[in-house]
Structure formats: C-alpha cells, structure tokens
Amino acid sequence: MSLVELMSAYMRMMSSDSIPERQRRSIPWILWAIWKNRNLILYADTQESLIFHIQQAIEEARLWNEVNLRQEPVDNLGLNGEKKRWEAPLFGVVKCNLHSNWRNDKLHCSVGYIIRDHQGNILHHARDAITSSPNRLTSELRCLIWTLRSMKDLGYTEIMIGSDFKDVGEAVKPPNDWPLFRIFSLRDTRVMLDVSISGF
Structure with missing residues (x-):
C-alpha cells in the first residue's frame, strides 16, 4: 500500500465502530508519535521507547478530546x-x-x-x-x-x-x-x- 492508501485506511479506522473510541481518537497522535520517532532515528541517531511514545500519544489524545469536546463546564x-x-x-x-x-x-x-x-x-x-x-x-x-x-x-x-x-x-x-x-x-x-x- 502507498502512503496515501495507508493514511486513508487509518482515517477510515477513526470512524469504525468496531474499534474502541479511545483507540480511534488516539490514531492521529500515534501517527505523529511514529513520525517523531522516525525523525529521532534519522536526524538525532537515537531512539526512544515506542511504548513510551504510544502511551504519551494516548494520553495527549485523551487530554485534547477532554478540552476540545467539552461543550459546557461540567x-x-x-x-x-x-x-x-x-x-x-x-x-x-x-x-x-x-x-x-x-x-x-x-x-x-x-x-x-x-x-x-x-x-x-x-x-x-x-x-x-x-x-x-x-x-x-x-x-x-x-x-x-x-x-x-x-x-x-x-x-x-x-x-x-x-x-x-x-x-x-x-x-x-x-x-x-x-x-x-x-x-x-x-x-x-x-x-x-x-x-x-x-x-x-
């Protein structure tokens, strides 16, 4: 699959009810974490734990959704x-x-x-x-x-x-x-x- 096809597939996954909502919301942040890790490998000759990046991506997604999807103070x-x-x-x-x-x-x-x-x-x-x-x-x-x-x-x-x-x-x-x-x-x-x- 090309990069465009892969990105399209991930975007479709974000609207798939078969995937838990927490995981769907995390997809853009996980992709961003992979990109940052790639840049660390290429340009800084270092690599951080992928598990750390994924956990951080999930937490960032949770915070972003909590802040931006809240319609009224709860x-x-x-x-x-x-x-x-x-x-x-x-x-x-x-x-x-x-x-x-x-x-x-x-x-x-x-x-x-x-x-x-x-x-x-x-x-x-x-x-x-x-x-x-x-x-x-x-x-x-x-x-x-x-x-x-x-x-x-x-x-x-x-x-x-x-x-x-x-x-x-x-x-x-x-x-x-x-x-x-x-x-x-x-x-x-x-x-x-x-x-x-x-x-x-």
Missing part, C-alpha cells in the same frame, strides 16, 4: 468534596484550572492546565511531564509553579487558579504553616500575590 467536586459547577471568574480575570497526575514517588508526573475567560472560552492549555515527586502535594505545588511561570510568560496579570486539591491553596495562602514547602512558594512570591486560589 459538574465536578469542589475543594471540600461538594458537587459544584465550574465557576467563572470576574470580567477581565482569567481562570486557570491545573492538575498534576501523581501516582507514586518513583514515576514521572504529568501536569496540565487550562485557561478560560469569564465566558468559559478556552484561551490556552498545556501539558508537560515533571520528574518524580515524593508525594501528591509536592507534585501539585510544582505544577502550580510551572503554571504560574507559563501564565507570566503569556502575559496574564489577573489570574484565578482552580485546583482540585485543597492542600495546594492551604500551602500557598499561609506559607508559615507549611515550612517544608516554603522553598516552592518563596521562589514565586511576587507572582503568587496576584493569584487567588479556588476550587473548580
């Missing part, structure tokens, strides 16, 4: 476990929801954020991986710092941060009560002064 659990909807920020303020996917102290963590305006329109979103953290709170604080640096680079000045992990807000608002994590908050104190921590 119900979610707030900081105290109550069910609540995404709350819009005031006019002129952006809201940034962030999350770190911490599993244990040996694995890398994936981090991500999504920025919306007061009408719920998506302005920016990003994801990345960070090295392992000893616990979820450390991972979430590192995610917060990465997010704040990104928002500063993007030029945002009026920010509301939303997190699904209550201790993040507690560690940022009264840092003296969390001495073990002071090194994280002091590094970005000037930025954090303009940030209010909330739930979804």
